[in-house]
């Protein structure tokens with residue numbers, strides 16, 4: 222296995238882009254990443270693209286063929302990767318494995334989704350297909366409803382409160398206000414979150430990630446070649462993925478994601494590191510309760526202590542473990558296929574010391590991304606380090 226590095230990153234602003242198409246967004250992110258890597262398109266050997274529901278949301282299948290064509294990358298292999306909201310993270314893992322194995326040298330990994338061209342109910346139905354369509358969505362359980370069940374159970378078992386969940390939203394909106402690419406640029410208070418409309422009790426509007434458009438891209442190369450392109454390569458130390466049951470009703474526990482626990486354990490083993498070694502982590506906060514469960518399941522805090530730790534500020538920038546410096550899915554937005562790649566973009570900026578507007582974690586050397594598909598049936602984790 223060869224060591225693999227990220228040599229370039231780029232993303233579009235996340236938000237409602239009624240003036241840009243799917244292909245415009247992917248090209249914008251891809252060109253920014255190629256410029257960042259000082260790389261001509263002729264050097265790229267393969268493309269992996271993560272998108273969840275382009276067929277449902279924009280009526281376009283065969284999406285990576287479109288992107289390769291639009292970006293003038295033909296005839297390189299262009300492969301679509303779909304794993305619901307983890308499509309981007311799993312695409313990154315495919316690109317990582319292709320470079321690590323020696324099959325390809327320079328690989329571009331993209332993630333994109335265009336969600337606001339359809340009414341929100343249609344977007345919710347498309348997203349709901351990432352759960353068990355026959356036993357959950359058909360019976361009315363959309364994603365806010367599934368995570369509301371997890372939230373309620375977490376409250377019963379560990380005494381987690383709605384105010385503690387609100388603290389996740391307050392922190393992530395604050396971080397997003399320092400990120401020019403974020404969907405939401407405004408700070409919110411606990412009171413605003415608590416008074417926002419109920420979406421699926423106990424989750425309110427500000428407990429939910431939004432419906433967003435956006436794209437992100439990273440360029441991978443063997444570490445031994447990385448310095449031909451950049452002075453600041455970021456090495457991928459570990460890439461781990463795990464799966465769990467699709468339906469919540471089949472799980473032993475509603476208060477943990479087993480796929481996260483397994484992927485995190487494997488990732489720490491590969492990287493020969495422990496949770497205490499991580500300087501910044503992007504976790505999959507599709508709902509505020511999801512961030513609380515993630516910081517517990519990864520091992521930053523004991524089970525049941527994630528809500529209290531968040532409310533006490535332990536996951537803020539400058540505190541014990543900065544979580545979601547980008548604003549996370551909650552504040553930065555969640556164009557589902559793009560999210561896993563955007564997490565890698567943010568961690569690369571953190572490790573290169575380039576996170577702007579006051580959200581840089583001082584001296585960050587090791588970072589982590591945690592990307593979840595559906596209600597936890599897929600989890601993919603990457604650990605990265607500033608290359609020496």
Ligand SMILES: CC(C)(COP(=O)(O)OP(=O)(O)OC[C@H]1O[C@@H](n2cnc3c(N)ncnc32)[C@H](O)[C@@H]1OP(=O)(O)O)[C@@H](O)C(=O)NCCC(=O)NCCS
Pocket residue numbers: 306341345348364365420426427428429430431432507555595596
């Ligand atoms: C929560 C949700 C239902 C809100 O949708 P909606 O009620 O149609 O909201 P609208 O698009 O009409 O927006 C109404 C207002 O709320 C804001 N808003 C929308 N979603 C928001 C969110 N998640 N957080 C904060 N504000 C939000 C909008 O900006 C808009 O503000 P404005 O009136 O100042 O312009 C929708 O964002 C949603 O389904 N989120 C979950 C997405 C999801 O399940 N993703 C997959 C996770 S696994």
